[in-house]
Amino acid sequence: MSSETIALGAVAESGRSIGETLHEWVTTVDHKKLGILYLIYALFFLVVGGVEATIMRIQLIVPHNHFVPPEVFNRMFTMHGTTMIFFVAMPLVFGFGTYLIPLMVGARDMAFPRLNALSFWLTAFGGLLLYFSFIGGNGLYGAGNAPDVGWFAYAPLTSRAFSQGHSTDFWSLALLVSGIGSIGTAVNFITTIISMRCPGMTLSKMPLLAWLNFVMAFMVIFAVSPLTAAQAMLCIDRYLGGHFFDTQAGGSAVLWMHFFWIFGHPEVYVLVIPAFAFASEIIPVFSRKPIFGYPVMVAATIAIGFISLSVWAHHMFTVGMSSYGNTFFTITTMIIAIPTGIKIFNWIGTMWGGKIQFKAPMLFCVAFLFQFLIAGLTGIMLSASPFNWQLSASYFVVAHFHYVIVGAILFTIFGAFYYWFPKMSGRMYNEMLAQWHFWLFLIGFHLTFDLMHIPGMLGMPRRIYTYEPGRGWDTWNLLVTIGVFFQAAGVLIFVANLLWSMFRGPAAGDDPWDAWTLEWSTTSPPPDYNFAVIPAVESRRPLWDLKHPEDPDWKYE
Amino acid sequence: MKPSEQTRKPYRAVAAFAACLAFFLLVAVFRAGASPDPSQIPSIFRPDSTPADSIFRLSRLVLSITGIIFAIVFSLIAYCVVKFRRRGPDDGREPAQVYGSNRVELAWTVIPVLIVLVLFLATARVILSVQDAPKPAGAIEVVAIGHQYWWEFRYPAYGVVAANELHVPVSDPANSSPTFLTLLSADTDHSFWVPRLAGKTDLIPNRANHTWIDPHETGLFLGQCAQYCGVQHAKMLLRVYVETREQFDQWIRQQKAPATTSAGVDEGREVFETTACMNCHAISGTVANGRFGPDLTHLMSRDTIAAGAALNTHENLRAWIQNPNSIKPSSLMPAMNLTDRQLDALTAYLETLR
Numbered sequence: 001m002s003s004e005t006i007a008l009g010a011v012a013e014s015g016r017s018i019g020e021t022l023h024e025w026v027t028t029v030d031h032k033k034l035g036i037l038y039l040i041y042a043l044f045f046l047v048v049g050g051v052e053a054t055i056m057r058i059q060l061i062v063p064h065n066h067f068v069p070p071e072v073f074n075r076m077f078t079m080h081g082t083t084m085i086f087f088v089a090m091p092l093v094f095g096f097g098t099y100l101i102p103l104m105v106g107a108r109d110m111a112f113p114r115l116n117a118l119s120f121w122l123t124a125f126g127g128l129l130l131y132f133s134f135i136g137g138n139g140l141y142g143a144g145n146a147p148d149v150g151w152f153a154y155a156p157l158t159s160r161a162f163s164q165g166h167s168t169d170f171w172s173l174a175l176l177v178s179g180i181g182s183i184g185t186a187v188n189f190i191t192t193i194i195s196m197r198c199p200g201m202t203l204s205k206m207p208l209l210a211w212l213n214f215v216m217a218f219m220v221i222f223a224v225s226p227l228t229a230a231q232a233m234l235c236i237d238r239y240l241g242g243h244f245f246d247t248q249a250g251g252s253a254v255l256w257m258h259f260f261w262i263f264g265h266p267e268v269y270v271l272v273i274p275a276f277a278f279a280s281e282i283i284p285v286f287s288r289k290p291i292f293g294y295p296v297m298v299a300a301t302i303a304i305g306f307i308s309l310s311v312w313a314h315h316m317f318t319v320g321m322s323s324y325g326n327t328f329f330t331i332t333t334m335i336i337a338i339p340t341g342i343k344i345f346n347w348i349g350t351m352w353g354g355k356i357q358f359k360a361p362m363l364f365c366v367a368f369l370f371q372f373l374i375a376g377l378t379g380i381m382l383s384a385s386p387f388n389w390q391l392s393a394s395y396f397v398v399a400h401f402h403y404v405i406v407g408a409i410l411f412t413i414f415g416a417f418y419y420w421f422p423k424m425s426g427r428m429y430n431e432m433l434a435q436w437h438f439w440l441f442l443i444g445f446h447l448t449f450d451l452m453h454i455p456g457m458l459g460m461p462r463r464i465y466t467y468e469p470g471r472g473w474d475t476w477n478l479l480v481t482i483g484v485f486f487q488a489a490g491v492l493i494f495v496a497n498l499l500w501s502m503f504r505g506p507a508a509g510d511d512p513w514d515a516w517t518l519e520w521s522t523t524s525p526p527p528d529y530n531f532a533v534i535p536a537v538e539s540r541r542p543l544w545d546l547k548h549p550e551d552p553d554w555k556y557e
Numbered sequence: 558m559k560p561s562e563q564t565r566k567p568y569r570a571v572a573a574f575a576a577c578l579a580f581f582l583l584v585a586v587f588r589a590g591a592s593p594d595p596s597q598i599p600s601i602f603r604p605d606s607t608p609a610d611s612i613f614r615l616s617r618l619v620l621s622i623t624g625i626i627f628a629i630v631f632s633l634i635a636y637c638v639v640k641f642r643r644r645g646p647d648d649g650r651e652p653a654q655v656y657g658s659n660r661v662e663l664a665w666t667v668i669p670v671l672i673v674l675v676l677f678l679a680t681a682r683v684i685l686s687v688q689d690a691p692k693p694a695g696a697i698e699v700v701a702i703g704h705q706y707w708w709e710f711r712y713p714a715y716g717v718v719a720a721n722e723l724h725v726p727v728s729d730p731a732n733s734s735p736t737f738l739t740l741l742s743a744d745t746d747h748s749f750w751v752p753r754l755a756g757k758t759d760l761i762p763n764r765a766n767h768t769w770i771d772p773h774e775t776g777l778f779l780g781q782c783a784q785y786c787g788v789q790h791a792k793m794l795l796r797v798y799v800e801t802r803e804q805f806d807q808w809i810r811q812q813k814a815p816a817t818t819s820a821g822v823d824e825g826r827e828v829f830e831t832t833a834c835m836n837c838h839a840i841s842g843t844v845a846n847g848r849f850g851p852d853l854t855h856l857m858s859r860d861t862i863a864a865g866a867a868l869n870t871h872e873n874l875r876a877w878i879q880n881p882n883s884i885k886p887s888s889l890m891p892a893m894n895l896t897d898r899q900l901d902a903l904t905a906y907l908e909t910l911r
Contacts, residue, residue: 048860062632069789070791070886070887071887074788074790125723150785154745154746156746156762157786160786180583247763250763253762253763254764287652288651288652289654290654290656291656292655292658293656293661294664296657313590318756318757318758318783320758320759320766320767321569321765322688323684323685323688323689326688327680327685329683330677331678332679333679334676334680337669338666338669338673339663342666342671344630345665346657346662346862349658349661349793350632351637351638351641352637352641353642353652353653354654355642355651356638356642356643357643358639366638369634370634377627381620381623383617384619384676384683385680385684386615386680386683386687387612387616387680388787389758390616390756390757391601393748393750393783394783397836415838427594457600457602458601458603459599459750459779459781461748461750461783462785463790464791466791467791468794471599471779474597474790487895491760517615529683551654553654556656
């Protein structure tokens with residue numbers, strides 16, 4: 001293969017006005033700049049969503065607290081959920097995918113660079129639309145408000161009888177717009193991966209990150225489309241006299257649930273499969289071994305992709321489905337544990353016999369393994385539908401899905417930030433601050449979300465702005481809230497570390513981790529169009545072949 | 558900086574935090590031990606009714622299997638982390654490059670398949686036994702209707718209408734008298750959840766759902782609405798009174814009686830019947846027949862008002878009528894702006910509705 005890289009268009013950054021720089025970033029179609037825009041945008045909303053979570057936790061620190069009125073609490077959990085899923089987690093995984101996929105498959109950009117830019121700006125516009133509801137939710141009628149229907153916005157709470165003003169419209173349109181952006185990104189990922197791979201990179205030699213994002217992109221198309229359709233139906237109900245979900249006119253509340261969850265459950269995998277992708281790149285490099293069972297990892301991912309489209313009604317075990325319906329969704333949900341378990345075992349197999357180096361990216365990935373194990377096991381508990389009748393809509397479920405979204409997804413995303421930050425910025429982050437971030441966040445996470453399971457099992461439902469004393473929930477809620485402050489401290493250190501290192505960090509070099517995939521073969525940060533000469537590969541680890549010509553991978557694959 | 562120097566401080570901090578954590582947990586255990594009345598904790602692990610008990614027994618199986626899996630996989634990860642961590646400075650040598658093993662992959666595929674099969678069969682049995690249980694002849698039938706933010710309980714066989722406090726007879730194996738509930742909603746989604754009696758079932762508009770309970774002991778069982786239903790979802794509380802058959806029959810007789818007419822509260826009754834009160838509330842035997850709010854015919858037979866948000870005392874009742882927001886902000890009952898005199902008269906009238 002060719003390892004030559006010539007810095008293309010290394011335009012002198014100095015001497016340009018802020019206006020010119022801004023113009024360049026706003027009009028860019030470069031996948032690297034767009035990827036970074038996604039990440040900055042998502043980090044901003046991560047802080048916003050975190051503040052909303054903190055407000056809720058302060059309200060719940062003691063029973064009958066009066067920190068915020070019920071209306072505000074209900075807006076906080078609606079905005080927290082919507083923000084974290086659609087404007088934090090999605091842009092984070094799309095940001096890394098947009099940045100990394102062309103680099104890892106040896107391409108100069110995405111297949112459709114302008115669609116790429118359109119997708120980002122649609123997502124960004126969606127977020128602004130959602131937050132405009134704080135001032136525009138009631139239109140000209142009075143003080144503003146944000147939507148308060150919950151992030152899955154069950155009918156008929158969203159009908160005009162129960163949701164006056166425009167807050168639900170902002171929620172609905174924000175998701176409609178950002179959903180179109182997501183579908184654009186998915187189309188772009190699929191096309192790039194199918195048609196832009198460098199010479200020699202057959203599908204079976206593609207890095208796992210590209211494979212997993214490939215599967216994820218298909219799931220986005222299948223999952224986000226029904227959600228987008230449902231938003232259109234909701235708007236028709238609210239403004240054109242439709243009765244899809246309008247129960248007062250014979251519409252069906254359960255129909256909305258089906259539409260939402262046939263999006264909502266694959267969505268979990270849309271977020272967690274990229275998290276698997278980060279772990280599948282980071283764990284091998286820091287264990288100094290190739291990924292264990294590459295073909296099995298790919299097959300398990302595809303299996304998860306298919307099965308996850310058939311499990312959605314496990315969110316609806318309490319809506320009164322027939323016993324056969326409940327039985328069907330129990331077995332499909334349990335089956336998904338098998339490919340997921342295979343993945344965990346393969347990551348352990350990768351670490352087994354390695355020389356594991358505990359830098360920040362690896363620390364976050366090891367914590368991910370522990371936490372994803374627990375999240376999977378509580379998932380099995382929830383899949384047993386009778387057990388689910390007790391646990392669903394309680395704090396146990398809240399703890400479970402935060403274990404997935406924070407404990408698994410956010411932890412690997414933090415790992416990914418530290419792993420690829422040197423590539424994106426050309427500078428090294430501060431390892432000590434990163435470790436502080438890790439330990440503070442780890443303690444806060446476990447304090448909050450381990451203990452949050454308990455009030456759920458003691459009968460505490462979710463989405464209540466206050467609770468009665470004497471039900472055994474007080475102490476757990478107090479401790480859960482204390483954990484939030486540890487997490488907040490960790491995130492502040494993380495943001496400070498990135499900002500400081502961006503300007504003051506030592507030069508990272510092209511390949512600081514002694515890694516094996518193509519993005520490390522170009523400069524840090526990569527030049528415009530990535531590669532002066534399109535590389536050619538012969539194995540899954542082209543840089544290993546280069547560094548170990550006596551023992552190349554292609555002899556064994 | 559060497560890696561060891563870089564990492565020393567966080568580890569020390571971790572020790573300090575662990576100490577804090579241990580302290581808080583001790584406090585937690587202490588405070589949990591001081592809980593006023595354990596029977597008031599609606600724990601899913603203290604079942605007192607067949608559906609809740611079947612779920613509890615299933616949960617023990619699921620928890621043991623997942624517990625074993627956790628112990629094994631956790632140990633594997635922990636072993637890797639300890640055993641295979643790089644010690645000392647990098648010597649530049651790479652470990653043996655292992656690409657995979659089909660035999661191992663097969664093993665960790667087949668074993669989970671078998672576990673899933675066992676779990677599924679055990680679960681399916683409980684689904685069928687709870688959901689498809691036949692209704693015996695002696696069953697009590699109740700129609701529960703969810704409203705923003707209170708519960709209406711109708712006993713069609715007895716012609717009784719109650720609110721927020723469900724009375725059911727105890728069901729002993731010798732003389733089984735379970736209660737079968739039909740769940741309806743007047744407005745948005747709600748969910749009927751009394752953890753010690755049964756798992757939750759949603760109340761959904763345009764749909765009739767079903768659940769059943771057969772409490773084995775008398776007593777008060779607490780629950781609350783478990784599906785977000787609007788601003789005051791938090792204070793849509795639910796109380797189930799399990800009584801002996803004699804007490805239950807006595808309660809039914811008392812609820813069937815028309816409203817007591819007492820002398821000396823005519824002024825309060827006039828306030829009730831000439832303001833908006835009667836648009837939403839019914840009092841049998843009077844002109845008041847509203848259905849948006851709870852039936853008040855036997856208001857004083859209830860322990861609580863405002864769907865369990867406050868005890869049914871003179872002060873609370875008066876405060877509730879004067880300004881419902883003081884007890885339950887954004888409840889759908891408006892403040893009537895009554896004068897103090899009207900308020901006292903109305904409270905006195907309501908307090909005669911036994």
